[in-house]
Amino acid sequence: MVDLLLFEIFLCLLFVSIFLILGTYLPKWGFWFIHESGIVIIIGIAIGAIMGAAWTSPSEFDEGIFFNFMLPFLILNAGYNLKRKRFFKNIGPIFLFGIGGTLTAFIVIGLEAYLFSEMGLIIKDGKTYHIPLQDGLLIGAVLSSTDIVCTLAMVKEDKTPKLFSILLGESVSNDAIGILLVQTLSSMDLSNIGAKELFIFIGKFLYNCFTSTICGSIFGVVTTYMTKRFKSLRDDPSKMIGLFLYISWIGYTVAELLGISGVICILVASIISGHYSFYNMTPSSRIACTEFMHFIGDAAEALIFAYLGLTTLSYDVFSVSWVYLFFMIIGVLIARLCGTFGLSFLARFLSRGKHKLTIKQLAVCWMGGIIRGAVSFALVLTLDGENEKIMKMTVLALVIVTTLVFGVVLPLWVWWVDPKEEDVVTVDAQKVLGDLAIGHNRIVITKGDSEERGWFHRTWRNFDNKYIKPFLIDPVALEEARKIKATIKSLGRSSVGSVGEGHEEHH
Template sequence: MTTPEEKHRTDSANLLLFIALLMLTIFTIWIFKHKRMRFIHETGLAIVYGLIIGVIIKYSTVSGNAPQMGNVTCKQNTSVVPSYVYVNYNNSNYLFTRHKIYKYHIPVLLLFSVFSVMTFDPELFFNILLPPIIFHAGYSLKKRHFFRNIGSILTFAFIGTVLSALVVGSIMFGFVSWMMVYNTDPTFTFGFVDCLLFGAIVSATDPVTVLAVFKELKVDVNLDALLFGESVLNDAVAIVLVSSIQKYQSARSSVFDSGAFFSALGSFIGVFLGSFAIGALAAVITACMFKFTKICHYPVLETSIFFLMSWSSFLLAEAVGFTGIVSVLFCGVLQAHYTYNNLSTESKARTKELFELLNFLAENFIFGYMGVAMFTFSHHHFNAIFIFGAFVAVLVSRACNIYPLSFLLNLGRKRKISRNIQHMMMFAGLRGAIAFTLAIRNTCTTGKQMMFSTTLLIVFFTVWVLGGGTTQMLTWLNIKVGVDEDDVAAVEALDLDHQNTETQDSGPQPKYADSAWMFKNWYKFDKNYLKPILTHAGPPLSASLPSCCAPVANCLTSPRA
């Protein structure tokens, strides 16, 4: 048995090795940036180094030192499996804890770790590493271009993600049916709902590699906004979709009944809206806190509260049964829109840099761990038919997402989504940290292990091949680079003035004019009411509210307005 001191030293060595992995990745990134090499992104480098470390660990670890799995059959009168079990082993007493994630269907109460060394609890990724990544995506959002394309982004993120999951699930069901012909394990089951679950997992796109190249080359702002906006909201939709499917999946079979299907649909909508409400509430409370207090005179305290309130939105949503990722995403968007204006100059810089740093470290840690897990995860299950089907399904589902929806959107868009931009969006459907985290959270059956192993291969392929070929694809498709955002803003302003002039001189306008009217009114409402209430911005509320509300207006209006 390993003593607590030995375990402590082993854990310290493991963490030190991961820190060394991150440092090696960072130095290599610096070399690549200095030499202007773009054939592989930093996340791809982290995977490569992780694979190397995984190989070293796998083939250098003495088998006798690896954790051992023991099967012990116990009988109890209670039907509840105990969380802790005291065991007398060779006249020595030991305390074993039940592992809540990796629980196998065997008569075992003493559940040992199924990983070897260099492993972490999957909840670490979901509760610690993902929130700063998602929050940073919302906090660094380029609002102007995002909201100009909000209709298209929502279409790709919501309809496109659900459509992708259904297409992947349907295609995989056909391949799984073929696979079952050669199956020799009578206990192995993989139904249509399992296929849908896998479809939801791999529908979470993460084009971090492509977006990094876009930023460096200053690609067309509309393409950048469409792809970034889709990826941000797509992650949230995929997570809620996975949660809904898992929640209403039968415990004894892999089928949904009709009642469960509509319950899952209602759960999907309810969880998403509830999570959004919690994120918005956290942002509003933070904005008001900084507006009506003098904490801005203490930037360290100000930054600390901002950080803790933002993280609390994730924890609160998880605590009440919603999805923290959705909550922290919209919290980040609203913190950037409202709270940021109330921060001191020092805190504005600190919060941006803090979450950029956390995002960088968390993202590279996850991708590095993916490489390590390829060799240290002890329950991989690879099936050639399933893997081939997964790659086909991912490709077809991305095409079914981008091309039909772009055609429908172009019917009402003033600025059409060109064919080359559609090809680039199709190419940029990389999988990454979100898909990995969703897959590793549950590996309790052979089918779930097969999903996890296949997801790893999909992530590796898309990051290395698609991510590495981004620059060449931009050149081949003749997509505009070196675009100055200020010049784009000036052109858009002229177009808007021209459109307003035409609106005054003509009759009925096309559908996009109605859309512009809707967002124009929302902008006025936000400027005249929400921003004066939540920030120091003007105009004073007394100019917007009726005279009977003057006391309230004077109370809520900032002296700086």
């Protein structure tokens, strides 16, 4: 008798291999408008259907496996390889969409889910069902988390670095905020909602954000300080990889055990350790750590899509209310529109035109955040209660439909909108830095880099250079970093009259 778990592991690994091969060859074959995630999900669903007909239904999606053994690696890669200077330079729109947009989506989708229910749109087997406000808001919290993997594959970093940075930063912060919303809302009873309950909700949410950030900062500083003090350790690439992986993972588990956000904790820890530890490492360690983080991130992403497709038919997804599902998809489009165009126009009005995103960039941000992926899939499985089947089937069906449909629509949309950025120069680090180039791939310089920094950015950079870097970075490595930065600044002025970004932009 074939072991079901072992067989499913075999299938998932097979799908991961297909995912990686397709990711390389689809663009070469001319299928640039198809993302490999949709193909892998379709293959997984087909194999699951064959298994169910010929042998036994696949196992259900295990949210514990997802949150403890898949999601941490995805976030770790995103944080470690984050282009930090461009991230913080675009921190305004990233927070606007990642936090403001997520909260907007939560409120709009949550109210829509409740109001559509009150309108009698949940129809199953000839019966009409209704859900209370709290369950509607839970659906909103679950669906506030977007999946921008397909969009990032279509938006080229060397052609639109600003837009790429905004979408990447939004996707990372969006997942963290979405998970926080579900955790906070699940711990409360909003049957008699009032001002007191609203303040309690806001207080719990802010407390979770603050404590998770502090926890992540502690683990990030500990990891970085170890690379400064233990010189033999930082000269060994395999030990450095283990240090980053295990200490960051420990931070994630500690945060979860404390009842705070492990996602925010590991994100902050990986950003800090990736930024400051890079200076301390030898060139070989830099290359090894960077490539390994890319590997585990890509592997986790592929495994998630494979697992998602394979386990889909283990649920009765065809029992969903199709009318309700249709209106919820329209509701997601409206919520995303409010969270991009609406917030952007409001920010532009309040900042007197300083918020500079073009209509084309906003159009890509809008459509790029429609897909709901594995995080929403896993989050909805954690919900329980009287209406859990309605909520789960609605969200699961919406995840599959948006992934498959918009996975094809998005590449065509990005191609049609064509969000170009002017004065973008990409140069070979080897030609510019010489012997200092090891660990640097390429340098992207844009006209926007020469713009004057805001007060907050200048204050933080001064504090960082005066106190944090001397504490966490070896003096010799810090001097080398200053030489690299001065060289790239000079290059930036001669190329587009701007400031380049060194390893903080591409390492």
